[in-house]
Amino acid sequence: MQQGLSKRIKSLQFAFLSPEEARRMSAVKVITADTYDDDGYPIDMGLMDLHLGVIEPNLRCRTCGGRVNDCPGHFGIIELAMPVIHVGYAKEIKHLLQSTCRACGRLLPDAPPSRPEAVYDSEAAPAARAREPKEERSCPFCHEVQQRILLDKPTTFRENGHKITPKEVRARLERILDSDLPFLGLNPKFGRPEWMVLTVLPVPPVQVRPSITLESGERSEDDLTHKLVDVLRINQRLRENRDMGAPQLVVEDLWELLQYHVTTYFDNQTSGIPPARHRSGRPLKTLSQRLKGKDGRFRSNLSGKRVNFSARTVISPDPLLSINEVGVPTEIARGLTVPLEVTAHNLEFAKALVRRGPTPPPTVEGRYQSGVNYVIREDGQRIKVMDKNAEACVELVQPGCIVERQLQDGDVVLFNRQPSLHRMSMMAHFVRVLPHKTFRFNLCDCPPYNADFDGDEMNLHVLQSQEARAEAKVLMKVQEHILSPRYGGPIIGMLHDHITAAFLLTYQNPKFTRSEVTYLLSKLPYEVPPPAGTEKDGSPYWLGKQLFSLTLPKDLTLEFRANIWNRCTCAPLHCPHDAWVVIQEGVLKAGAIDKKAIAYEKGAVLDAIARNNGMDRARQFLDEMSRLSITAISLTGLSTGIDDEDVPEAARKEIAAGLEEVRQRVNDLLEQYRKGELEQMPGRSLAETLEVMVRRELSKARDQAGEIAGRYLGMENPAVILAKSGARGSMLNLTQMAGAVGQQSVRGERLLRGYYNRTLPHFARGDLGSDARGFVNSSYKRGLSPTEYFFHSMGGRESLVDTAVRTSRSGYMQRRLINALEDLKVAEDGTVRNTAGTIIEFKYGEDGIDPTRSFQGEPVSVDEILAAVLGDRAHPVLEAGPDAVDGAPVVGEEEMDLQAEAQLEEETEDEEPEETGGEEGPEFGGE
Amino acid sequence: MPSEKKESLESLKARIAELARKEGQPLPEPVVATLAGRLRRLKLTANEVTRVVQEVARKFQRAEVDPYESVGILAAQSIGEPGTQMTLRTFHYAGVAEMNVTLGLPRLIELVDARRVPSTPMMTVYVDPKVKSEREAVQRIALRIEVTNVPDVATVGTVVEELKVVVAPQPALMRARGVTRDEMEQALRASLDVRLFEMRSGTGSGEGRSFEIRAKEMVAGAVKSKKEESVEEMPFKQLLLASEAAKAVRIKGVPGIKRALIKKESEEYVIYTEGSNLDGVLSIPGVDASRTTTNSVFEIYRVLGVEAARAALILEANRTLAEQGLGVDLRHLMLVSDMMTNEGDVRAIGRHGISGKKTSVLARAAFEITAAHLLRAAIIGEVDELKGVAENIIVGQPITLGTGAVNLVYRPVRAASAPTEVA
16 A cells, blocks of 8 residues: 555646547536425436436435445536537637638638747737737638638627627537647647637536535535526526527517526626626526636635545634644644554553543643544554443454554644745644643743734644654744744744843843842753852852853854944953953853844844754743743743833923923924025925925934933833843834934825814814924823824824835735745756756856855854854954955944934834834734 | 964965864765854864854754755645735835835735846846945936936927917026036927927927927828828827827936935945836946846846846745745745746746646646546646646645655564574
């Protein structure tokens, strides 16, 4: 059975279905428009004929004899009384009629060219087809004068105003020679053109259109069945009328009606005809609608499939779990299973497992024990194991059968949060079965999933095969994704409290007593190190940096600037602000550990460990750091409240005076503008110039107020610690709370919408002053005045709308990108190729380097290698900075970064003075 | 043997490249250059240099991509995922506060769509090195680039009683724009339809002397176009026509360039323009064609070719992302650009571009316009080779990338029965 080889479909051939083939594959000729008789039994030769397959439990299929689950369903057929056009091919038929002689069916010489490859070319093809022959032509073979063919959408053909019946159309198409077909874009091997005009209509099996029984016992038929009933009914009437020799007019009307029904059977959204409706007025969902669009068969059922062995619940954090683990609630663990193939070697084990039944009691230590839900016998029979029959089931276990074992600690599962925007949205975790009802994981895993715990839910999938488990363990484990392929840096790292804690632990190197150290290390596998010194009273003390260093690999040597660096130029080892981080041989010598060191997207320490010491060590570092930081922060505690933004009376006066001054300056500008004394900027109108200058003044005002407030907010302030260490929030947020909120804007302009020439009736028409155009003088702490509050809401509304629009736009862009690039792969020769084998790139990324393994985009870190190979001798070049060549005093990369950042900040502040907390904006009100 | 004196950078580079080749791992030029830059300032023995190069080569090899890596999906995700973090708004261009340029998500979408005209076309025009630091000279070039229409330097009015249009030049504006009355006259004469209108000098004197435009007396019996006939019948309409025509006359400048501003950038003056017309601007004397550029990728494709367009796409996409503070590896952007320019022209990502031309019927049907693709496939008897990702997902078998691209065959051997056979 299992040979390690799997069957593979090599290719699919698309072709026309010929009437003969349709008849051949049909199990029954459907002639009755009725479905069930009074007893609810399917009527013979009706749409629910038992030859078409069965959907009811205790009936057998008359074609294959199978029951509900065995019978795949069989096609039937409706013989149409008169031929009808297939809507999807109306345009194609028109092209064929125009290109061939109306009498002899031979190719006309100036037929619009139709290359087979033109079909792919969606832009060129319609253009070629649309070219109407201008002058009168005649056939070079039979000299018949050709007529102008028009397609009266959707399915009526006219020749010089006279209708050509589908019968006539079919007759003409039949005359086209096989040898002419390739020139017309058809392949004679896979279909004749006349098959585009239908003489028979295949009836899909009942499994395709099952009827549903409502609670009332009433039967409700599928839309397709309804449509087929219509077709049958009209078909019957048409046949009767035709055979009776009814007037031509009546027959033609019925024929057209049949055409309508067949058309809507294929596509109920054909333009030009009213959609067929259900009795309730709802348009019917026919064949085309079933396939199309987001909820259609293709995108909803074929490109994405529903799966078993999966679970979903709310998530919550657990800092004591490893980043590779996921906490699974007991209840879920009991419902998810792993197949265990029984062999001679594990027979006894499997039997013992089955003996436990589906709800084994906890072990003596009170731990969860996994049970068994099903035993699958060798013949494929599934036997549900219950507490009562567990002993009996043990007897069934023998080599060759499969035991479906419940989830237990250490199983590999896939964990996912939607939207799955990148591959880190689905990673492999090891199971830890835990009490309570949520999935739990380490907080460091939040950034890749983009998860938080305000009600987010996540999905979990249990792998069912050895290959899948092996692949997941090697490729998909969380630790393998610490470095992001997007930018070659860590995407998994510490956040929020971890950063604050690490900062508090290392900033200014605080002292800890023995009891504190014991507590701090209680969750870590380290002995208490020798004390760093003794106090005057003789009691030993330990230092924060010393404790942090415990988690570092012993060979780590690193030097960089911390997030708190504020352009000081101290010597790295002797910076009083702790802004230079120096790590030598795994010991933190100087500097505070903050965002730049350990956070996701930034963390230099993390990045270095992941690249130099391997993923296992990086995982260990993250696990230990999250434990250490959580204990550390619960030791000191950190809380912030509204009074953290208190500033002294003097400062408040100063801020008010500053704002008043700016208001005055703005008024001066307005005065100049009114008098026409304002100097116009090149390429700007006078009014625009005024706006630019006023905005410049006002943004200065906010910064000034913030600067004054900032003077009173020092490093002893918890909120400032949060901001400076990079844990959460920014100084801008704080100054908006303590100083002034600043200018509100919509579409990057000062507010101006609302009433005629003014924002609110509180102001004079045409008032361009700061207050009238949305400048908020108050701080969040003091509270906003009613008009300010209104302005603030205007800005806030915009950012909400922005987020809503953005998600849909970027979602579609990503769908298109994925679709365009999904097939590209690196071939064994290092080229990038698509499925057709076309070379897209000769060498991936021009250097063949995997961005994930790169050093921030560079193939290798030359400096690291120099330091590693040459040791201290490399120092002179390293200090000069990465870009220094030939001793020229070039600005270091980081410095440039900072300059660029500072510039960017200035610009964004200039343009976006409001900062309405948009980041958190759309999240209130739950998920 | 310590390297005597200072070796030249070039020879050091060559030495490093040679060493790397010997290691069996040739290094790309940028790596060699950085390495040479560093090593040059250290006094190292040849042995040490070799060790460094060996280590670099080893690390380089370790960082190479694996075969069958799904680099396309990686690139798409790396560009798409940060899209959710981008802004939707237009920001001022970093250089000139007076100009608005689309940035953020809309710009990225625009690039990926391969739009013919960007929503805010813009050019950065560099000037010949000889005059680049002279403000006056650069200003003159800017004026030649910027479009000046008649209404920019003159008032256009109609005198209904006399059925004439009066164009009154404004000497002050004309000086600012560097336009003379003669130039204006020439432009007016060149663009007005002589069969319809005639122009004479009007009142005023010197540079400010106005022009008067009237309808021409029709020659009886001449063959008249429809337009002429209607004009004859309705004199007021004719007046309106004349006034509109006069207003539309371009006196000078490159068509499409609405504004040109100059800005000092370190040592030189650079012209930034609103509106873009690459070939037009490049043909202006004094413009440095090797550095001048536009943000319209299509124009670059048309004027400079597909390789330039590829480079422009990478540059623009990278700039857009970097401006938002989002780091995306350049290799991802390269792959997208290479895909878009693979066929020799710039094709959009999406239904009308790459996705619509995929070889697989199923993949196309799954993307957009499902029914049409399936119907078409039957006509030409298309075959789906099931080589891509989407097709294989649809039929329910492993995809052909990554671990799905290789097969591992394990033939279990019963240890007792055939111990000699190697598995």
